[in-house]
Amino acid sequence: MIFFTNQNTHFKFNKKRQTRLAISKLLDMENFQTGEVSVVFCTDEFLQEINSKYLNHDTLTDVITFNYNEGRRISGEAFISVERVAENAAEYKTSFDEELDRVIYHAILHLCGYDDKTPEDEQIMRTKEDYYLKYLNQND
Numbered sequence: 001m002i003f004f005t006n007q008n009t010h011f012k013f014n015k016k017r018q019t020r021l022a023i024s025k026l027l028d029m030e031n032f033q034t035g036e037v038s039v040v041f042c043t044d045e046f047l048q049e050i051n052s053k054y055l056n057h058d059t060l061t062d063v064i065t066f067n068y069n070e071g072r073r074i075s076g077e078a079f080i081s082v083e084r085v086a087e088n089a090a091e092y093k094t095s096f097d098e099e100l101d102r103v104i105y106h107a108i109l110h111l112c113g114y115d116d117k118t119p120e121d122e123q124i125m126r127t128k129e130d131y132y133l134k135y136l137n138q139n140d
Contacts, residue, residue: 002034007042011082015097022101022136023108027074030112035068035075037111039104047081062088063103065110078107098133105132 002020004013013019019039027034044060051057051064062084068075080103089099109128116122 001036003036003038005038005040007040007079008046009041009043009082011041013041019101019104022132023104025136026105026108026132027112030109031072032112033073035070035073037075037108038077039107040077040079041082042079044081044083047079047084050079060084063107065107067111069111074108074111076111078104078111080104080107098137101137102129102133105129105136 002023004016004019023037024034047062047064048058048060051059051061054066055064060081062081064079066077068077080100082100085100085103086096088103089096092099106125106129109125109132114121114125114128116125
């Protein structure tokens with residue numbers, strides 16, 4: 001089951017059904033099953049508190065994931081700063097919706113075991129994000 005909630009923000013997410021289908025398809029293509037995944041939309045301030053408290057980082061970020069997987073069954077939480085997504089969309093000259101999709105897919109890829117700590121891993125992650133953005137959003 002895939003859940004979408006808000007924490008400290010009034011953001012209205014209007015693509016729940018479509019995004020659930022996209023996440024399920026991504027997981028299927030990566031050979032994983034869907035467990036319980038929560039996507040939590042929040043503010044920069046809220047996400048920075050999580051980053052500091054749980055990861056010991058005092059920086060802004062667009063997404064943090066917590067992995068609760070059991071084998072090939074994906075479960076976890078993805079906290080997404082809608083403020084960061086909006087700023088990144090403007091910086092990268094893309095739409096808010098496309099940047100949000102990228103960040104959601106990025107979080108799900110983290111839950112699948114992909115990382116972005118090295119330049120090589122980051123390139124693999126970006127390639128996967130680009131692929132899924134094109135493949136899963138072709139009917140938008």
